[in-house]
Amino acid sequence: MLLTNKNRLVAMLSAALNSLAQEHGQAEPPAPRLERPKAVEHGDVACNIALQIAKAWQMNPRELAQALVERLKTQAGYGALIDSCEIAGPGFINFRLSNAAKTTVIQEVLTAGEAFGIVSATANSPKAMIEFVSANPTGPLHVGHGRQAALGDALANLLATQGIRVHREFYYNDAGVQIANLALSVQARLDGLKPGDPHWPEQAYNGEYIADIAQAFKGSPADVSSASAENRLETIRQFAVAYLRNEQDIDLKIFGVQFDCYYLESSLYTDGSVTQIVQDLNQVGKTYESEGALWLNTTVDGDDKDRVMRKSDGSFTYFVPDVAYHTSKWQRGFEKVINVQGSDHHGTIARVRSGLQGVAQKRGWTIPKAYPDYVLHKMVTVMRNGEEVKISKRAGSYVTVRDLVEWSGGVTDEMNEAERALALQRGRDAVRFFLISRKADTEFVFDIDLALQQNDENPVFYVQYAHARICSILQQWGGQASELMAADLSLLDSKAADHLLRRLAEYPEMLATAATELAPHALAFYLRDLAGDFHTFYNADRVLVDDPALKLARLALLSATRQVLQNGLKLLGVSAPAKM
Numbered sequence: 001m002l003l004t005n006k007n008r009l010v011a012m013l014s015a016a017l018n019s020l021a022q023e024h025g026q027a028e029p030p031a032p033r034l035e036r037p038k039a040v041e042h043g044d045v046a047c048n049i050a051l052q053i054a055k056a057w058q059m060n061p062r063e064l065a066q067a068l069v070e071r072l073k074t075q076a077g078y079g080a081l082i083d084s085c086e087i088a089g090p091g092f093i094n095f096r097l098s099n100a101a102k103t104t105v106i107q108e109v110l111t112a113g114e115a116f117g118i119v120s121a122t123a124n125s126p127k128a129m130i131e132f133v134s135a136n137p138t139g140p141l142h143v144g145h146g147r148q149a150a151l152g153d154a155l156a157n158l159l160a161t162q163g164i165r166v167h168r169e170f171y172y173n174d175a176g177v178q179i180a181n182l183a184l185s186v187q188a189r190l191d192g193l194k195p196g197d198p199h200w201p202e203q204a205y206n207g208e209y210i211a212d213i214a215q216a217f218k219g220s221p222a223d224v225s226s227a228s229a230e231n232r233l234e235t236i237r238q239f240a241v242a243y244l245r246n247e248q249d250i251d252l253k254i255f256g257v258q259f260d261c262y263y264l265e266s267s268l269y270t271d272g273s274v275t276q277i278v279q280d281l282n283q284v285g286k287t288y289e290s291e292g293a294l295w296l297n298t299t300v301d302g303d304d305k306d307r308v309m310r311k312s313d314g315s316f317t318y319f320v321p322d323v324a325y326h327t328s329k330w331q332r333g334f335e336k337v338i339n340v341q342g343s344d345h346h347g348t349i350a351r352v353r354s355g356l357q358g359v360a361q362k363r364g365w366t367i368p369k370a371y372p373d374y375v376l377h378k379m380v381t382v383m384r385n386g387e388e389v390k391i392s393k394r395a396g397s398y399v400t401v402r403d404l405v406e407w408s409g410g411v412t413d414e415m416n417e418a419e420r421a422l423a424l425q426r427g428r429d430a431v432r433f434f435l436i437s438r439k440a441d442t443e444f445v446f447d448i449d450l451a452l453q454q455n456d457e458n459p460v461f462y463v464q465y466a467h468a469r470i471c472s473i474l475q476q477w478g479g480q481a482s483e484l485m486a487a488d489l490s491l492l493d494s495k496a497a498d499h500l501l502r503r504l505a506e507y508p509e510m511l512a513t514a515a516t517e518l519a520p521h522a523l524a525f526y527l528r529d530l531a532g533d534f535h536t537f538y539n540a541d542r543v544l545v546d547d548p549a550l551k552l553a554r555l556a557l558l559s560a561t562r563q564v565l566q567n568g569l570k571l572l573g574v575s576a577p578a579k580m
Helices: 003-023 050-055 060-070 098-115 143-160 177-190 208-219 228-254 265-270 272-282 319-331 345-362 401-409 419-438 447-451 459-477 494-514 521-542 548-572
Strands: 045-047 082-088 092-097 127-131 165-172 261-264 287-290 293-297 307-310 338-340 374-376 380-384 386-387 444-447
Touching: 003 060, 003 098, 003 165, 045 338, 045 459, 050 060, 050 082, 050 092, 060 082, 060 092, 060 494, 082 177, 092 098, 098 447, 098 494, 127 143, 143 165, 143 228, 143 338, 143 374, 143 401, 143 419, 143 494, 143 521, 143 548, 177 228, 208 228, 228 293, 228 401, 228 419, 261 265, 265 272, 272 287, 272 307, 272 319, 272 345, 293 345, 307 319, 319 345, 345 401, 345 521, 380 447, 401 419, 401 447, 419 444, 419 521, 419 548, 444 447, 459 521, 459 548, 494 548, 521 548
Parallel strands: 127 165, 127 338, 165 261, 338 374, 380 444
Antiparallel strands: 045 092, 082 092, 287 293, 293 307, 380 386
């Protein structure tokens, strides 16, 4: 139902309720809520307010509902908005909107265009940071990072539709043991070793990309033969990190994801943030020494056990810079922060939040105990040719994002530049749509064979084809968009048209709910349903009929549907092709 129609009906119901409350000497009643009945035959919207308040009012729910309906009918504009209403069951009120009210969504969409359902941000709008991907620069991006990229980018777009100023951030873990292992891996390759050799380091990375880094390092300005062993290893480390950061940037570009800021973990050490955090936590009594290590008392904040901050060798555990990093987020004014991470990060939530509470205590801040929010996703299983794919030549031990995009687009070495670009676009569309099409906390099987199919079984093809088909119909018509605004929409009285109108009108509220619940999959579900309603309408009601008025009305409905399909796909980072 169109958002403005909903607001009008809620306002009418509220006025009628308040009037009845005064008449019966009751306190101000709660605001009525409207829901869409599961069965279409029950109406367009339903309200159960009579059931909610009947006991307090000491009235029979059906009688109260009837009294409310009678009072409602006296409201100005009721007849234009409501075609009929009835009392159902123990006291539900089912409403059927008038045809004029239902069809207003078409003009709303055609007038607003890309802005339909969008709340514009202002300079005073709330800010939110979404941190996602945040891959260690120790190798290519894997499919888990791809799921984060798809989820995080779509979620950022959804929040922006609600008037929120969104900041996208990538946190580079460019310090610690894993980075040291990266440098040792490249050094081993430079020394002529390869995986499986007797002296190949046990902790080394085995992917072919390590050999690529070593090859790139040879003869580069960084390769100074006179350098000491220690300096050479540090030079290798810096070179390898820069090389892999560039490779990840290429993958992100192919995937169509951009960030506002890349934040380096190493900066938290060089600017003293980590040291200051430890001092703050020491000073508020949240730490203690035991077994030669420094511990953080996280059990006081609900963790199952206390956590080591500084190990006996003097090095910090990985969650300490995490606390410093999130302190920076708060200092930068981001009171709303959402981290999109793999479910294996679940254990870090309690300790990061506990550390932040200690810092807040020391600095006099009021940080919510549930800060930051988390969207945790489960892993992705990749199937190709009916078999699970566990490794790739590029990474050695896992499937990369680039592999997934190229496989899903059918990229081959024989393609020319233009063909490759189109194939990469198809692959990106498929990967992004597929990875968003399930709730983040559910495991997902990515079927490459399905992504390559050009039929209704492929969900992204199904939605994109609906858009392309509408574009084709509008092109066949060849008229001007201004003509559609003058269409007689009262002619849209078929069952198939009604379903499509109802679905279009749900779009703004769906966006708001998906943003609030941090659920971008809801948008993917919606687009599939919208495409399905369109295909049903197209098969039931011929559009390019001889009757000029009827043709124009149906074209207007299709034009609005095309616009909403395009808008929704754009939020998911998926293209809306005019031809397929």
